[in-house]
Amino acid sequence: MSTxxxxxxxxxxxxxxxxxxxxxxxxxxxxxxxxxxxxxxxGLPAITLLAEWRxxxxxxxxxxxxxxxxxxxxxxxxxxxAVSGTVLSFEMGTLWPGFMDKYGQVFGAAFALEGIxxxxxxxxxxxxxxxxxxxxxxxxxxxxxxxxxxxxxSASFVVTVNSWMNQPRGFRLVDGEVTDVDPLAAMFNxxxxxxxxxxxxxxxxxxxxxVASVYAVALLRDRRAGRVDRYHRLGFAIPFSLGAACAPLxxxxxxxxxxxxxxxxxIKFAAMEGIEHTEAGVPFRFAVFEIPNLLSLLTKYDAHATxxxxxxxxxxxxxxxxxxxxxxxxxxxxxxxxxxxxxxxALAWWLRRRGTGRNGELSPRRDLPxxxxxxxxxxxxxxxxxxxxxxxxxxxxxxxxxxIVYGVMRTEEAVNPSPGLRFGLYVVLVVYTVLAIxxxxxxxxxxxxxxxxxxxxxxxxxxxxxxx
Amino acid sequence: xxHGDIALGLIxxxxxxxxxxxxxxxxxxLWHLISRRRSEKEIIEHAMGPLWEANHVWLxxxxxxxxxxxxxxxxxxxxxxxVPLSLAALGIVARGSTFVFAKAVPDRGWYAWTFGISSVLxxxxxxxxxxxxxxGGSSWVGLAGVYGGVLTTTLCAYLAAVYLIWDALRLGDxxxxxxxxGYALMSGVASGVLALPGAAALGVHSxxxxxxxxxxxxxxxxxxxxxxxxxxxxAALAVVAVLWGAAGMAGFDLDSAVAHDAVLEMVxxxxxxxxxxxxxxxxWLYVLFQRGPGEPSRTA
Numbered sequence: 001m002s003t004x005x006x007x008x009x010x011x012x013x014x015x016x017x018x019x020x021x022x023x024x025x026x027x028x029x030x031x032x033x034x035x036x037x038x039x040x041x042x043g044l045p046a047i048t049l050l051a052e053w054r055x056x057x058x059x060x061x062x063x064x065x066x067x068x069x070x071x072x073x074x075x076x077x078x079x080x081x082a083v084s085g086t087v088l089s090f091e092m093g094t095l096w097p098g099f100m101d102k103y104g105q106v107f108g109a110a111f112a113l114e115g116i117x118x119x120x121x122x123x124x125x126x127x128x129x130x131x132x133x134x135x136x137x138x139x140x141x142x143x144x145x146x147x148x149x150x151x152x153x154s155a156s157f158v159v160t161v162n163s164w165m166n167q168p169r170g171f172r173l174v175d176g177e178v179t180d181v182d183p184l185a186a187m188f189n190x191x192x193x194x195x196x197x198x199x200x201x202x203x204x205x206x207x208x209x210x211v212a213s214v215y216a217v218a219l220l221r222d223r224r225a226g227r228v229d230r231y232h233r234l235g236f237a238i239p240f241s242l243g244a245a246c247a248p249l250x251x252x253x254x255x256x257x258x259x260x261x262x263x264x265x266x267i268k269f270a271a272m273e274g275i276e277h278t279e280a281g282v283p284f285r286f287a288v289f290e291i292p293n294l295l296s297l298l299t300k301y302d303a304h305a306t307x308x309x310x311x312x313x314x315x316x317x318x319x320x321x322x323x324x325x326x327x328x329x330x331x332x333x334x335x336x337x338x339x340x341x342x343x344x345x346a347l348a349w350w351l352r353r354r355g356t357g358r359n360g361e362l363s364p365r366r367d368l369p370x371x372x373x374x375x376x377x378x379x380x381x382x383x384x385x386x387x388x389x390x391x392x393x394x395x396x397x398x399x400x401x402x403x404i405v406y407g408v409m410r411t412e413e414a415v416n417p418s419p420g421l422r423f424g425l426y427v428v429l430v431v432y433t434v435l436a437i438x439x440x441x442x443x444x445x446x447x448x449x450x451x452x453x454x455x456x457x458x459x460x461x462x463x464x465x466x467x468x
Numbered sequence: 469x470x471h472g473d474i475a476l477g478l479i480x481x482x483x484x485x486x487x488x489x490x491x492x493x494x495x496x497x498l499w500h501l502i503s504r505r506r507s508e509k510e511i512i513e514h515a516m517g518p519l520w521e522a523n524h525v526w527l528x529x530x531x532x533x534x535x536x537x538x539x540x541x542x543x544x545x546x547x548x549x550x551v552p553l554s555l556a557a558l559g560i561v562a563r564g565s566t567f568v569f570a571k572a573v574p575d576r577g578w579y580a581w582t583f584g585i586s587s588v589l590x591x592x593x594x595x596x597x598x599x600x601x602x603x604g605g606s607s608w609v610g611l612a613g614v615y616g617g618v619l620t621t622t623l624c625a626y627l628a629a630v631y632l633i634w635d636a637l638r639l640g641d642x643x644x645x646x647x648x649x650g651y652a653l654m655s656g657v658a659s660g661v662l663a664l665p666g667a668a669a670l671g672v673h674s675x676x677x678x679x680x681x682x683x684x685x686x687x688x689x690x691x692x693x694x695x696x697x698x699x700x701x702x703a704a705l706a707v708v709a710v711l712w713g714a715a716g717m718a719g720f721d722l723d724s725a726v727a728h729d730a731v732l733e734m735v736x737x738x739x740x741x742x743x744x745x746x747x748x749x750x751x752w753l754y755v756l757f758q759r760g761p762g763e764p765s766r767t768a
């Protein structure tokens with residue numbers, strides 16, 4: 001089929017299976033890209049402010065330098081995150097018009113709020129970046145606070161839309177028509193609290209471990225060169241501590257999330273845990289291991305409780321169980337590995353505090369774990385946390401299939417029926433691959449540049465006289 | 469005034485803001501692409517200002533408002549015109565990221581090229597879709613689409629040139645402000661030559677055409693007389709009048725598509741509350757940006 005024919009032939013009807021899959025893959029891909037960027041965009045201002053606060057308190061130039069560099073990186077990532085978010089707004093309509101047509105008004109208010117929060121974030125980001133040497137240090141620090149708050153708010157608002165897709169509320173269907181719309185009930189559906197907390201913790205972990213992993217690589221280089229670079233050590237310690245603090249909380253919230261899914265989306269739960277048949281005293285199966293009765297105990301606090309399996313539901317409502325289970329296991333495995341790494345860090349911290357109490361001398365055995373093995377693992381933690389984040393999204397999104405709105409609308413009813421969607425996917429893949437490579441290479445170049453003098457504003461303005 | 473009318477007014481307001489602010493950004497990208505002088509490019513980069521890619525917020529606002537207030541209209545427009553709209557979205561991605569990259573790593577030529585080309589691609593595609601919708605056409609590669617794309621790109625270039633005159637002056641740069649004045653005169657004449665016969669050919673019978681033409685002529689006169697601040701207002705009026713004229717032509721059945729009152733009331737309340745924070749902070753940002761570095765605020 002020629003391109004011209006594709007462009008002019010707006011045949012109405014059902015999308016071909018290939019186009020339908022392409023639309024889902026394009027959404028998954030662009031959303032995944034945006035989620036990772038947005039996660040760093042939420043967490044980076046927070047650690048920047050932490051470093052800036054320390055520099056205000058101590059006057060230590062190393063903290064100021066860290067804050068300045070993180071601020072610049074946050075500026076770059078914010079811009080890329082803003083445009084990748086704009087693309088998602090387009091895709092809501094170009095890929096899923098059936099969904100927007102019918103339910104756009106139900107969750108629209110949440111997006112309006114998200115837009116407002118994002119706008120506030122953008123403006124204060126601009127003030128923060130441009131105010132670096134135009135405001136007093138204290139005032140500059142204060143302008144950073146709205147950036148963090150607005151970032152957290154916009155993430156929370158946007159996740160209410162996804163939780164609404166899992167737990168649709170706030171409307172009634174009368175003869176297939178949407179009536180009695182209650183936007184607040186839609187936003188504060190039962191899945192919102194658990195999804196919002198789970199997502200925000202995950203994004204702070206992604207940010208903390210990704211930034212720390214960059215410094216872990218630098219520290220490994222330092223070790224080989226026999227140097228001790230305090231800038232690298234602090235640059236590692238701040239974000240890694242943020243990630244490490246969130247890791248145990250996330251395990252608890254994840255447990256809450258799993259139990260919520262069991263109660264509200266039993267099919268998804270059965271797919272996640274690989275429960276084929278409804279049974280009592282379900283064992284915990286993970287990869288090749290099997291621990292008797294543990295899953296029933298974890299989920300219902302009763303070792304002999306009955307859990308519904310996939311066979312309890314009609315076959316045409318089953319999600320692709322293998323994908324859901326595998327992605328769920330990847331997320332759990334990485335989460336536990338990060339928890340172990342966080343525990344190692346915390347233990348070393350505690351021993352160090354005790355060790356310095358005696359005679360002020362710190363024995364090398366009592367220092368923080370600047371050991372090669374710890375640093376190597378920490379260098380992998382950033383990629384790991386990102387993979388866990390994407391695996392978690394895969395679990396919840398694929399686990400909701402075949403529904404786009406759980407139990408109400410099927411995904412194939414929502415897709416754009418125009419032919420040729422798959423060509424859109426190919427173009428998107430190429431553009432985003434280039435974008436990812438360019439983003440990483442720019443950030444690497446920024447890192448390699450020698451530290452600039454104090455007070456270089458983020459985007460350097462031209463020095464062309466003063467305003468009149 | 470029904471809720472739907474208010475929503476429509478807000479959507480038009482958002483589109484106007486996107487055309488005036490975002491459009492000027494795109495136009496500046498076009499001059500950046502055309503310009504051969506490094507010093508000109510520097511002024512353009514500086515003028516892009518603190519809200520470098522945040523102007524897309526207006527576009528996001530328009531899309532969110534449309535799918536909230538008129539869901540079927542949004543679904544129909546987005547699914548019918550998914551090809552040019554996807555291209556516009558990719559243009560936004562390429563443009564936004566390469567602008568920042570070129571700032572961070574100045575010695576990479578292809579960043580600047582991509583920035584310039586995508587600055588033309590996006591307004592062209594958006595203009596093509598707008599014209600196709602306004603004339604009731606079916607495809608963006610038809611005559612109306614091509615016309616709308618070229619016209620929109622020209623309007624963006626014109627706006628950018630008009631704004632850049634003042635930015636150059638603000639930097640104390642007489643030569644460049646004169647050069648941008650030349651660009652503004654050229655693109656202004658081109659816009660008029662495109663807009664007026666085009667409107668006649670497409671059968672537009674709106675008094676807004678007269679308004680746009682009058683504002684355009686006044687702008688040219690002001691440019692010749694070097695009233696650089698006043699021309700910013702008249703040029704903006706000339707450009708948005710074209711948009712409003714096109715909006716008046718689009719034949720959507722909005723009454724049957726409008727969302728429930730409960731939804732719109734909540735959105736209006738949220739926007740009102742948001743504006744209370746947004747407007748002062750935006751003013752602050754612009755004030756901060758107009759002030760040079762090294763002059764710490766005394767008022768904060």
